[in-house]
Amino acid sequence: MFDFIVSYYNYWVFIGLMMVGFYAMMAKRNLIKKxxxxxxxxxxxxxxxxxxxxxxxxxxxxxLEHGHAAHAADGLEHGAHAVDIMQYANPLPxxxxxxxxxxxxxxxxxxxxxxxxxxxxxNTLEEDEIIKLLRRG
Amino acid sequence: xxxxxxxxxxxVGAALIYGALDMxxxxxxxxxxSSHVSPYYLRHSIEHTATPxxxxxxxxxxxxYDTLGETxxxxxxxxACILLLRKGRxxxxxxxx
Amino acid sequence: xxxxxxxxxxxxxFICAIAAITVRDLLSAVVILGAYSFFMCLLWTxxxxxxxxxxxxxxxxxxxxxxxxxxxxxTRRRSRD
Numbered sequence: 001m002f003d004f005i006v007s008y009y010n011y012w013v014f015i016g017l018m019m020v021g022f023y024a025m026m027a028k029r030n031l032i033k034k035x036x037x038x039x040x041x042x043x044x045x046x047x048x049x050x051x052x053x054x055x056x057x058x059x060x061x062x063x064l065e066h067g068h069a070a071h072a073a074d075g076l077e078h079g080a081h082a083v084d085i086m087q088y089a090n091p092l093p094x095x096x097x098x099x100x101x102x103x104x105x106x107x108x109x110x111x112x113x114x115x116x117x118x119x120x121x122x123n124t125l126e127e128d129e130i131i132k133l134l135r136r137g
Numbered sequence: 138x139x140x141x142x143x144x145x146x147x148x149v150g151a152a153l154i155y156g157a158l159d160m161x162x163x164x165x166x167x168x169x170x171s172s173h174v175s176p177y178y179l180r181h182s183i184e185h186t187a188t189p190x191x192x193x194x195x196x197x198x199x200x201x202y203d204t205l206g207e208t209x210x211x212x213x214x215x216x217a218c219i220l221l222l223r224k225g226r227x228x229x230x231x232x233x234x
Numbered sequence: 235x236x237x238x239x240x241x242x243x244x245x246x247x248f249i250c251a252i253a254a255i256t257v258r259d260l261l262s263a264v265v266i267l268g269a270y271s272f273f274m275c276l277l278w279t280x281x282x283x284x285x286x287x288x289x290x291x292x293x294x295x296x297x298x299x300x301x302x303x304x305x306x307x308x309t310r311r312r313s314r315d
Contacts, residue, residue, distance in 0.1 A: 006237070011157035013244050017251055019150045024255040026142035030313040032260050032306065036267055039298070040251050043274055050283050055171060056164035061282045064182065064189040085179050089282040090171040091191040092178065097286050098196060099207045105293050105301075106214035112305040113221040119309040126314055192285045 010051035017044035029127045031115045035108065042104045046097045053090035062091040240280055246273045260313050264302040271295035 005012070021044060024037025064083060115125065122130050161168035178195055188194040196204055250270035257263045271294045278287040 007162045008157065008160075009244075010163045011154075011160060013247075015150050015153045015157065016248065018153065019146045020248075020251045020255065022149055023142055023146040026145065027139050028255060029315055030260070032302075032309070033255060033263065033313060033315070035302075036254055036263055039267060039294075040254070040270070043271070043294075046286075047274065047277070050278055050281055050286060051163065052168065052170045053283065054164045054281050055166040057166070059282055061284045062179070062191040064179075064191065083180050083183075085176045086166055088179055088191070090175045091195055092175045093170070094192045094283050094286050095195045095200065097283075098192070098289055099203060101286065101289050101293055102207055103210055105298050106211050108298055109301050110214050110217050110221075112301055113218045116305055116308050117221050125309055190285075 010048070010054075014044050014048040014051070017041075017047065031118065031125045031127065032112075034127075035111045035115065038111065039104070039108060042100075042107075046100055046104075049093045049097050049100075053093040055086065055089060058087070059089050060087065062088045062094065064088070236280075240277070243273055243277045243280065247277065258313055258315070260306045260311050261303070263313075264299060264306055267302065268295050268299035271298065 018041060021037045021039075021041030025034050025041065028034055028037065065087075118130065119125055122133055124130060124133075161170075178191055178199065182188060182191045182194045186194040186198045188198070247270060250266055250273060254263050254266040254270060257266060271290060275287045275290045275295065278284075278290065
């Protein structure tokens with residue numbers, strides 16, 4: 001049982017963080033709190049993708065060892081230098097999540113700008129007060 | 138409302154746990170994610186792009202148009218923020234509550 | 235990948251996430267969110283994703299926190315939940 005929990009632990013972390021963010025997006029009434037919940041939600045998804053790139057057992061960062069030296073020594077024989085794939089982590093999820101982080105901050109900026117606009121117009125950030133003001137006309 | 142959102146969160150968590158049971162284990166070197174496309178990048182990064190850092194070579198060389206699209210997204214977000222937050226003339230018919 | 239260190243980092247990440255959505259002071263919540271991003275960044279360094287880690291540390295924990303503090307300073311600091 002303990003072995004089972006440990007060998008799948010990245011999924012438990014991901015699911016827990018996602019539930020925290022989801023709960024904050026639905027149950028909190030303050031708009032800034034909702035945006036914080038959205039940030040936690042997106043971080044959880046990025047965590048999930050990064051954790052699929054891990055390989056166990058002496059895996060280093062995906063920067064090829066002696067890359068420049070091998071390239072210079074090989075000269076014309078490019079590709080003669082074999083790369084041990086099991087030594088490096090999977091680089092593809094890193095690239096995709098690098099894009100996702102930047103998009104996450106762009107989303108955060110637009111969401112905060114909209115929240116500031118709502119505050120300027122209704123002079124409050126609480127969702128129920130805004131709905132009350134809207135109903136009153 | 139609070140009870141409803143707790144129930145919805147727990148339901149989503151249960152569905153995700155049910156889905157996670159079929160996923161490969163943590164750190165499995167032969168998982169489908171690390172055995173199909175990424176070995177190609179690791180093997181040919183040096184000869185194609187002469188860059189030892191595989192992440193940079195994929196980001197800037199193999200997927201350069203992807204990065205261009207990302208830059209477009211950031212540009213659009215900046216334009217949207219400027220348009221929302223500028224202190225311009227008050228429009229007619231703006232409601233003050 | 236040292237498992238006890240990973241577990242301690244995960245514990246901190248969870249504490250920061252739950253604290254960020256329960257604190258009533260919005261400025262504290264935003265600063266705790268920055269701490270959450272930094273712990274996430276340490277976790278990714280543990281997972282050998284250094285490029286993602288320093289992008290997160292500069293973009294999400296740096297610029298994101300600055301944006302949030304700007305928004306909180308333009309609106310109200312107290313929240314009801």
